[in-house]
Every structure is written in structure tokens, then in C-alpha cells.
Amino acid sequence: MKRRFVLAVRMPDYGIASRTRRRGRLAASFMFCVRSLGDRGQRIRLWPWLSRKFLMTDPLQPTYDCSTEWRPMAPENLDGSPMATRLSVVTFLHAGGVTASLRGLLPELQTRGYSITVIGINRDGAVVRLDLAQFLEYRFPAVSPRWDNSLAQMTRRLASIVCPSRLWAKVFSLPLATRKELISSIEDVSQIALFTHPRLAIGVVQGMPAGIVVLGQFHNSFSAGRASGELLEISRGYRNVDAIVMLTSEDAAAMSEFTRGSLPVRWAPNAHSRPALEHLPNPEPGKYVYLGRIVRQKRIDLLIKAWAQAKLEHCQLWIVGSGETRRLSNLAKRLGVDASVNFSEHSEFPEGVLATAQALLMTSRHEGLPMTVVEAAFVGTPTLAINCAPGVAYVVRATNGVIVNSSSSKRFAVALAKLAQGPATNDERLERIAGASANFSPEAVADRWEILFGEARRHRAASLK
Template structure:
């Protein structure tokens, strides 16, 4: 594996840690940060799996370390083995700062940072102790976040709704920042005023996403000459294929891991995202950037994105009939599709570009490293490397 040349010592070494390198919102967020902050930092990506994020990171000039034992398995023994592997990788990387993403990586990374004397920034892409989460998961997640909060140098929430949840944790408000997700622009644009021929949903095929609800609602809406394209991979794929063939045979296409999501969105006339709970989903921002009308679950983070429904349709709960009605409304009104798409694109341009997110994140890095003079950073690197 080629290693990019060393950067000047004045640039902080930042280790990005994420549980899985597969395609997903958090992974796209990390890839965008690596690209936007290139030249300011000396980055290393540490990730489980063998997904495309590793390639994106290398293209952005980052060193990459694959952690084969890091995954979403619930086994304590495997988590311990993954932690030992992570400690070794961090000692070799000797970072000035660790930036963790996703729950398991966020947990292991904060403990590792505490042991190595390295500050940790944790971006929570959506707390798992929301009321909509299963009770056992909710209790376990709250307990873990409560215990790990004191080990968090800085906490980044991607939506104001997540910040409100963080208020229940034992971490000072001064160490919490709200940095809403942002994405870079692309030239790909949709034509939502055209006849409705394609609706797209981009999501990992696993909880909390509700591709099953999307399929049932699409079938119930009975839209003539229209297909539903679901882009993404995940453990529910086989079950979803079976469901689609049962309720909407030949009308639902599973596109898998799409390399060019902007092009796919530009080929559609509407976008939908059904989910039990969310943080601040990038897929909705991608649809807004494309100028697509959005129908999405009425959840706090999505409300922030769609300005309380000013530039999209918010669908309550898991009401299949309400979802079908929303799709029928979009199908029957080309003017509505066009106006919502135009409003969504304008809001994205005002609020959700990549540069503001990157600048705000860079400011958090500086705050996390504040007071760590070069000598202190060198001592921490020495501790991390075991020398």
C-alpha cells in the first residue's frame, strides 16, 4: 500500500476511527472531511471491513489501517480483541488527536485515547438511546454514553435535536458543538417537473432504516409507470427482495452500492427516506442538493433539514397509508414536485455546503488541542508509541 509523503510536523496528526468502511452516511462524512481538510492535517484512517472508504481516504492523501477485528458484533470477547488491535494501531500512528465516528468505534476510541493520553473528538451521527429505539438497545446505549462522556474531549452533534439528547450526559455544555452535516456540490441536477418515472431511496438495508415500509407504501400507492430504486447494501437485502416481489413485482429495483449517487438522484423525480430514527441523514442532503422533492419520516433531524416541511413532505411515524398518500400527492402534482425541489436545492445551498462543516470541525480540533504545546504533544506521541 503506497504511503503519502510525510507532512510538516506543524500539522496535527489526526486519526479517524470508524467501525466499518462500507458505504454509508458516516463514511461519506469522514471521506468529505478528509478531502476538505487536506493540507491542514496529517490524517490516518483506521476502520473495520474492507469497503470503499479506504480507497476514498487514500485518494484524499490519508494513510489507511484496516482493523479486521473491528465490526458491529456484540461479542465482548471480540470487542476486547478489537480494542487490543486498535491500541497497537494507534501507538504506531501516534496521533495528536483521535476523531471517532459510529457507536462502537466511538466507545473503543475514547477508552484508547484516555489510556494513551490523546484527546478524542466524538461525532455522534445519531444517539442510539432515542425513544424510538428498542428498549434493550436504548438502555445499553444510554449507559455506555453516560460512562464514556467524561472521556470525550469534545462532542460533535450533527443536529440540534442530538444536542438536546446530549444534555442528559455528564459532559459540560462548553465541550459540545452542533455541526450540521454538509456536502460538496456536484453538477448533477434532477428534473422533478418531468413525469414521475422513478423514486429513489438511498440507505443501508438495516435498522433503523425502513426500506420495508418504503416498499409497502410504494406498492400501496399504485403509481403507474413508476419504479422504486433502492440504493444500498445490508443484511436485510434478501428479505426485502422477497417482499418486493410479493407486493410490487418487477417495480422495485435494488441497485446495490451505487458508485455515482448524484447521477442516480438526477435520474429520479422524487426521493424518499423511511426510518425509525435518524440523526441528520446525508442521503436527504444529497437529494436536496440534486433539487429533488423529498418525502421523509417526520423525525427531529429531518425536520431541521426540511425546515419543518417547507421544502419537503414530512410523513408521521410508520403509517403506511400516510406514506402512500404522500407518494400519490407527489405523483399527481408536477408543480409541487418542482417547487419543493427548488426550495430544497436553495436551502441546501444556503445551509449545508461542505466548507462550513469543515471549518467548524477544524475549529473543534483547535479547541481540543488547545494548551497542548508542541512538547506536550511530543510527550503524548511518545506515550502512544510506547517509547
């Protein structure tokens, strides 16, 4: 598939010159402006950024009178009983980890009296509105992120450095018709709106009625957002929300410093339901598993190198997931471990795969709060992971796993060999399950979200006075 990279020379005669000067001399001379098009963002082309329309007012700016649009958050029925709070969740339906965490959290919130509607953008870019039952039954295909290829990641980082934030928002926001449809859908069913990605909120939050409480969630670590340029999306999409919700306390502290305290920043982990296993199977001797997407971000090549260096006898590494495996299989052959490295398609029942493994292995470059580690903990399987983000360290330590504070394949191989010497006992597996339930069960996470909803309500009420 063709890939095009365009370098545009920018003259300082336009109205955004003063903003670009603040970003250095390079920004005053050059601007990298890219937009992802087509399936999975494999093609890149120049957006017509020289147009004056980038300097125009956003057509979705709010025109509502706050005094008339305010609606109470918990109205009462005629008999005095509290009415169910209407919660809308705006999300990308093809994001595997995000939808998995929502499937764990939303049913618990419904049992607590929330009326839930999922407003999603599907893989074709269309707006889909689902009730909770439809959302739980439908299977959305998880796809690779738009910026998973290396060329797109490089150009995105350059663009995030030199592009003014307003121009960045114009380029990477949803189409105008999609934003209008999102606003219309949210107005119909919402008292609280939860956005799971800042790109969904750009130009949408500003056009919503002032009485709707808005929370913006970021399903990645702060450091990964800074490296990928997503912090600019947060600064544009979440600037008018009542709370930004990160995955860990460390990420929340970093985001609060980034926003300079202008917005409340809180944190809440992902939720995961306990798997419906009739009994806990015993791990197969010598079986180690990687489970997830097979993409460069996961650094599976580093995992295979560490596997070769560990030299474990009578052991098998299973790489389970969807993606291109030819390069990895060739690497295993060159290292002489092709007989012990196996590839398998993504499983519809990951808990069954994880329950029979001695350990889950993770060597990602960056993560948010990986659901695979939580899934492994719920079946008592330990995780050996590189400490690439606060979310990884938090979830691995909370479930009695092992953290490697280095990206070296040799260090990971040493930790893997040490882990292989002492398989987990039944008591350790039960302790790991208890740790996962205490921190990541829907009940525990829903308690935290209800506190966040209350804080966001008070913030919205104070802003309307």
C-alpha cells in the same frame, strides 16, 4: 449460520454486585452478556464474564505526567509562520455514511492548513493508517452493522439494561492489541484526535498522552443510541474527551442532559461535496427511489406497503442498494405491486440515480443525519421521510422536503400521493440545492469544526492546569 443466545445466572458474591443492585432486582439475578463474533456479527456467544479480570484495572490507564506531556496545539516554524495542525481521524473504514461524510469534510480542512491522517479499523479488524490521498482514492466496502439482525438487537438492548457499564466496556471494546496499536499510531501523528465511534475510544483515550486534544463524534441520534445500548459505550469511551459532537442541536441537548453537564457537548452536521455533474438532468416521470442498504432498520417493507396503498398510476418504485431482497419481492407480489417495484444493486454514482427521480423515499426506524437526503438535495430532488430522528427532520426541512410525523404506512401513502400531484419545478430544485449548500457544504461544516477544535483546545488546556 448458527446463532447462540446464552442466559447466565449471576450470583451476588462478586465484586460488581453493588452496581447491579442499582439496576433493579432483575439485574441482581440475571445478566445477559453477548459479544459479536465473525463476519457482520451474525454469531453470538457468551463472553467469560465471571472471570475476575473484569474487576482488574485496565492495562491502558494513563501513566503520563501532564506537565511534561503537554504539547502546544499550533507551534511555529523557524520563520514564525504557523505549523500545520496534525489531525488524526479514527474510524471504522467499512461504515458507508461515516466515510462519505469524512470524504466531504477532510479535503476542506486540509486546504485550511491541517495535516490529516486517517487511522481506521478495516473489515478484518486490522489497524490501517492512511494519508488523505489514500483515503479518498480507496473504496471501502460498506457492510451491514454488527447488530442489524433482530435477535442481536434484542439481546444487546437487554444487555445494556442489566450490565454494569464497566463490564459492558470490557465485552464490547476492541482487543487489547488493537487498542495498543491505535494508541501508538495516534501518538505518532496527532495533536487533535477525532473518534467517529465510541467503541473505538474505549480503553484508547485513557492511554493517550495528555497533551492530545480529543473529540468524540456520535453518528446516530440520541434516541437510537439509547435504544441500541450505545449510550453505555459513550459513557465509557468518551468520558475523558474534550467534547462530544452530535449531529443536531436536539441530540446535543439530550446528550448534555444524559452526561449531566460533565462534558462539553456540541453539534456539527455531516458534510457532503457537491456532485460533479456537467448539467442537471430532468427527472423521469413517475420515478421514485429508495437508495441505501436493504436492512430491517430501513423498514423497506413499510415503504412497499405504503406504495401499494398510494395506488399511483404509471409510476415506478426503484429500491437501489445491497442486501437481501427475496422477502421484499415476495411482499410486493402478495400486495400486487410487483410490476411497479424494481430492485437494483447499489450504484457507484448515487447522484445520477437521485437526479433522475421525482423524489427520494425514506421510512427508516432510526437514523442519524442521513447522507442520502443530502445527496438528493444537492441534485434538487425532494425527500419524503418519516420523522424518526431530529437529524432526519433537520436535513429534510433544510432542503425543502416533506416530513411525515407518523410511522403509519397509510399516512405515508397519503403524503406520497399528494407529492405525486405536483412535481418539483426548476426554481424549487435550485432552491433546494441552495439550501443544501448553505447547511451541508464542506465549507460551512468546516467552519463549525474549526470552532469546535478551538473550544476543545481551551478545554484541554484548562484541564492540564
